[in-house]
Amino acid sequence: MDKRLVFLPVRQLSELVRTRQVSPVELAEGFLSRLEELGPRYNAVVTVTRERAMRQARHAEAEIRAGVYRGPLHGIPYGAKDLLATSEGIPTTWGAAPFRQQTFEEDATVVRRLEEAGAVLAAKLSMVELAGGMGYRQPNASFTGPGITPWGANAWSGGSSSGSGASVAAGLVPFAIGSETWGSILSPANNCGVAGLRPTYGRVSRHGAMALSWTLDKLGPLGLTADDCGLVLEAIAGYDAKDPSTAQRPFRYDVPTGRDAPGRRFRLGVLRGVTDGAQEAVVKNFQEALHVLGQMADIEEVTLPDMPYEATTRIILMAESAAAFDEFIESGGTVGLTAPEDRYGGYARTAVLAKDYLRALRIRGLMARAVDEVMARYDALVAPTRPTVAPPLDREFRSVLGGGARDLMGAVGNGAGLPAISVPNGFGEGGMPTGVQFMGRAFEENQVLAAARAYQSLTDWHTRRPGEAL
Numbered sequence: 001m002d003k004r005l006v007f008l009p010v011r012q013l014s015e016l017v018r019t020r021q022v023s024p025v026e027l028a029e030g031f032l033s034r035l036e037e038l039g040p041r042y043n044a045v046v047t048v049t050r051e052r053a054m055r056q057a058r059h060a061e062a063e064i065r066a067g068v069y070r071g072p073l074h075g076i077p078y079g080a081k082d083l084l085a086t087s088e089g090i091p092t093t094w095g096a097a098p099f100r101q102q103t104f105e106e107d108a109t110v111v112r113r114l115e116e117a118g119a120v121l122a123a124k125l126s127m128v129e130l131a132g133g134m135g136y137r138q139p140n141a142s143f144t145g146p147g148i149t150p151w152g153a154n155a156w157s158g159g160s161s162s163g164s165g166a167s168v169a170a171g172l173v174p175f176a177i178g179s180e181t182w183g184s185i186l187s188p189a190n191n192c193g194v195a196g197l198r199p200t201y202g203r204v205s206r207h208g209a210m211a212l213s214w215t216l217d218k219l220g221p222l223g224l225t226a227d228d229c230g231l232v233l234e235a236i237a238g239y240d241a242k243d244p245s246t247a248q249r250p251f252r253y254d255v256p257t258g259r260d261a262p263g264r265r266f267r268l269g270v271l272r273g274v275t276d277g278a279q280e281a282v283v284k285n286f287q288e289a290l291h292v293l294g295q296m297a298d299i300e301e302v303t304l305p306d307m308p309y310e311a312t313t314r315i316i317l318m319a320e321s322a323a324a325f326d327e328f329i330e331s332g333g334t335v336g337l338t339a340p341e342d343r344y345g346g347y348a349r350t351a352v353l354a355k356d357y358l359r360a361l362r363i364r365g366l367m368a369r370a371v372d373e374v375m376a377r378y379d380a381l382v383a384p385t386r387p388t389v390a391p392p393l394d395r396e397f398r399s400v401l402g403g404g405a406r407d408l409m410g411a412v413g414n415g416a417g418l419p420a421i422s423v424p425n426g427f428g429e430g431g432m433p434t435g436v437q438f439m440g441r442a443f444e445e446n447q448v449l450a451a452a453r454a455y456q457s458l459t460d461w462h463t464r465r466p467g468e469a470l
Contacts, residue, residue: 001030006171007465010228013174014072020064024075028057028120031077034172035123042170043145044163046082047124049090053077056120063118072231074118079173081164082124083131083210084108084219094210095127095160097143098328098336108208109243110177110219110236117235122173125163129337131179132160133212133321135345137396143338146393149192150466151432155390158188164222165192169466175223175232179209181216182317182414183386183407186437189222189422191390193433193464195452196222197229200443201417202247204233205240213320214245215361216313216414225462226423226452227256233445247443254446256453266451268293268438269302269378277405278387281428286384289425289436289455293382296454302381305370309408312367313415315352315360322349368416372441375418379447383409385422385435409439419445421452424461433461 005013005022016022032050039045060075085092085104093099111121126144128136139146139156147162149155150170157166161178165188168176178185180198189196197220204219211217221232230253237251270290275283290299328334329346337343375381387405391397413420420439428434436455440448456462 001026005030006034007224009225010072010076010174010223010231013076014074017064017075018069024057024060024064024120025054027075028053028077028122031122031173035167038170039123039167039172042148042150042157042166043142044126044147044157044166044170044172045123046093046126046144046163047091049086049121049123052088052090053120053122056115060118060120070118071235073114073235075120076175077120077122077173078114079123079125079164079167079176080111080121081127081161081176081178083127083179084111084177085208086111086121086124090124092124094130095142095144096129096337098333100143104208106208109205109240111208113236119235123167125167125176127162128160129339129342130325131181131184131210131212133325134334134337134342135349136339136342137398138339139393141339141342148393149390149432151193152390152430154393155430155432156191156393158191158390160184161188161222165189165194165196168192168194168222168224175221175228177219178222179217179219180414181213182313183410185220185222186385186410186420186422186435190385190433190435193424194222194224195226195229195421195423195462196220197233197421197445198413198419199233199237199445200419202245203237203251203419203443203445205243205246207240207242211324213317213324215320216317218417226421226449226456229421230449249443251445254450264296264454266297266379266454267377268297268299268451269375269381270299271381271383271408272301272303274383274408278384279389279428281389282384282387282434285426285428285434286436292458293455295458302374304374304412307367307370308363309367309415310406310411312360312363313411315356316364316415318349319352319357322346322352326350364415367412371412371416375441380438380440380451381409382436382438385437389428389430389432389434409437413439416442418442419448421448423452423456424464425459426461
């Protein structure tokens with residue numbers, strides 16, 4: 001495979017495939033080789049699905065040769081976070097040693113929909129064990145080892161979609177599927193310098209995905225650009241009778257034409273104190289991003305009603321994760337997990353009282369309505385994606401944060417099920433990337449995608465690549 005193809009955005013790759021300048025078989029062989037050669041360097045890959053990928057690539061090539069073109073993902077390889085079920089005997093490990101041999105007879109809905117779009121499944125990608133459901137506090141929390149960002153050999157790729165972020169950043173796959181309950185798509189997007197989209201709760205079916213928190217879990221794409229994420233979201237979104245939580249609201253991506261948003265002025269809000277406790281470089285890059293955004297948007301400071309956003313979302317997550325893994329915890333299965341704190345963390349979560357969980361569910365409804373009233377005035381709220389750059393592999397997250405930074409955007413966005421996208425906006429300590437996020441109202445993914453695309457049309461951070469992956 002021509003190395004110039006490795007870091008092309010999906011739209012450019014798909015045009016080469018559509019016009020038969022590049023073959024799906026060539027792409028599959030090239031990316032499979034990179035997954036096999038470079039994947040172990042970043043602890044990013046669980047299983048390379050070579051046999052299935054080559055079969056799908058040959059089928060895509062034959063269809064395109066016959067004039068049957070399924071759309072922009074036809075013949076494009078991708079990787080799936082290893083909590084998505086795959087058939088054909090391909091393991092689905094959930095990132096946890098006790099489940100290393102687990103297999104399913106049916107593909108997850110997202111995997112099936114991507115196959116219907118002509119995409120080629122090249123790998124199952126590494127993740128934090130049980131998606132962080134046992135309360136991990138440091139990067140070494142997966143039987144595949146700590147995820148490593150391609151931007152630094154001793155820095156974490158982010159969790160829990162660690163392999164998804166690293167694989168896109170290193171050019172191992174053009175796009176990947178991750179999941180987020182609280183930060184698990186946006187965190188690796190930040191740490192790996194790529195785009196990551198958390199869709200609205202209910203936008204994408206979770207049938208066939210490991211359940212961590214039934215009312216918080218969401219599946220979404222990571223890619224090189226916001227446009228990549230929009231293309232993938234259209235393919236995987238939509239109602240699914242096998243997942244009653246999916247909304248009967250079809251999604252069509254507002255495809256950009258020419259220079260994004262010519263003449264359009266966005267309205268963006270910035271939460272008061274959103275950079276409190278963040279690293280100096282993160283604050284500096286965010287302020288510079290606001291300066292750029294000022295060319296395309298009117299920006300106002302925003303104050304949300306005083307409510308226990310973080311405590312509410314945390315209680316729901318802890319109670320539901322304990323219930324989801326009740327049998328595993330009670331059987332003592334956690335003793336086989338990798339992170340020492342994961343071996344006992346689940347027991348603490350079982351101590352959440354039912355009355356506290358029910359109170360949190362009630363408060364969440366009030367919280368969602370209050371936040372929506374504020375956000376109705378804006379296309380999106382904008383903030384640093386994370387308060388720090390990728391932390392060292394040998395440090396606990398809280399020690400890096402220093403106890404001063406909150407994650408109000410994460411608590412609000414995940415608690416209320418709101419869409420958000422992170423895109424790169426610079427570099428900080430140790431040459432590690434930073435990100436800026438755009439969060440919108442429920443089911444308004446096209447708004448946040450448009451804002452992120454417009455920002456990327458004015459900057460070139462998304463074109464920077466980690467040197468060792470080139």
